[in-house]
Amino acid sequence: MNYDFFHYVDLIGTLAFAISGALAAINRNLDIFGVFVISFITACGGGVIRDICIGSFPPAGLINLEYLIIVILSVFLCGFFQKLLLRLNHPTLFFDAIGLGFFASFGAHKTYFFTGNSELAILLGIVTAVGGGILRDTLTTTIPSVLTKEIYASAAIVGAVIQLLGENNIINPALAPWLAILICSSIRLLSLKFKWNLPSIKQVQ
Amino acid sequence: MNYDFFHYVDLIGTLAFAISGALAAINRNLDIFGVFVISFITACGGGVIRDICIGSFPPAGLINLEYLIIVILSVFLCGFFQKLLLRLNHPTLFFDAIGLGFFASFGAHKTYFFTGNSELAILLGIVTAVGGGILRDTLTTTIPSVLTKEIYASAAIVGAVIQLLGENNIINPALAPWLAILICSSIRLLSLKFKWNLPSIKQVQ
Amino acid sequence: MNYDFFHYVDLIGTLAFAISGALAAINRNLDIFGVFVISFITACGGGVIRDICIGSFPPAGLINLEYLIIVILSVFLCGFFQKLLLRLNHPTLFFDAIGLGFFASFGAHKTYFFTGNSELAILLGIVTAVGGGILRDTLTTTIPSVLTKEIYASAAIVGAVIQLLGENNIINPALAPWLAILICSSIRLLSLKFKWNLPSIKQVQ
Known part of the structure; x- marks a missing residue:
């Protein structure tokens, strides 16, 4: 449960979202600086909102050079290995799903560590994720993933709750982040693959 | 003018927006967690922005269990009594109008109470409302209500100003929130019903 | 490098964005209060996000009466001199370009002054700009300018970096803001006029 471990969880989530x-x-055919800006906002946006809400100023995402380097690296990676990445179905959604698990775990952990408040930890775990x-979706004028019928917010909630159970020693705290990441990202990926849907509240016609 | 009274004003506004x-x-046919997320953001979003702007951390909307319970309750209510609610014309806009009045009053009150700054109280009263x-509208990819020609921002400004007059004892402080809520929500509802419009600045062809 | 000079830089940027x-x-044919709300958010939104990120509460844009007066003035100006303003090609984008330069310089300056952090100064210079x-574009449901292929984010980055070179005495600090404003706004205006584009990363078909 040391700082270093969660720092890596954060960096991997950042890479996936970047x-x-x-x-x-x-x-969307943006110029290279536009690609950099959207990549940076996607990678650091959730964490910046979380840090603002727990009153941690300035938000880590804006002062840590590591994030910046990860974003620049991602833009180059995407430029050079685009063909490889595009072999995946929905590559944007694939990396989004990986980031979802890492950020749900890290967001819940950091918030609980700072505030000790369980409700806040779950909510800001979801916000981070x-x-x-x-x-990203709002700025590229796509309908936000959270709005598609596929399981998305639900996966983030599960990840944040598992992490929180670990913070409270209800499940093994060394295992909790791994479980949270594995289950959250898997739920999201499987729901994409098999088009799982939660029941929606039937709209009266 | 005790804490309790405004606390109820806040909770009723939260319920209406939820x-x-x-x-x-x-x-939009979201799954049930998606409905919960949108309901929560609609109910608590304005207040969270207000609390961040007055430097009150963590924002009340994220740590108070009451809000969470209200949102869960609202999702169930909407699931079970949908037929009843949909008998209203534009049910989303009806409850939005009720919330508008309560939040304009509460937002102006809380900001003035924290900062004593009149301009900030009016602006953040509007932001809360x-x-x-x-x-909600941005996330469900609807054109924001504030952008329709119908009176919307104007109603929130009136509500926030009336509340502020009460805070400064220019009108009876015990009456001010009632007046603010009644007038703000009524203006909005009547403008919906009778399609009132403020003059727009004519665009040169 | 006195406070007053940068204060004017801020006010001119505010006027241009308003x-x-x-x-x-x-x-978009909004009513006059809707015009006021969008004008205010465009003028003060970037600065409010910057002030929140550097932990300066309440954000200057919400408590300084000067901004409010500038916004009200802008709404009247636009109402009365619309014909004149519309003689410009893309008048919204013209004033946006002017504001871009002033805010890139001011945002980088204020952030560096508050935090002494170079990365944050550049990032929040861009955010302010x-x-x-x-x-404005999200609320009026237009595709954000930053997303068009034209040079936009790039101009803001250049402006923020020049200002930061001045803060560190690498270039003459009295000259830096003028250079930052001139170069940033000119790049943006020239790219609009001559339809300059940065290379985009070719999308694999």
């Missing part, structure tokens, strides 16, 4: 943002921006993707 | 958010999300609805 | 916001809102325009 790639998903860069791919979405390339898909879905915030960047919502910003 | 219902309007849940109805809008059901209308219209913020959640703008987020 | 006009661009008012023109965009008039173009492009934030208001993104909010």
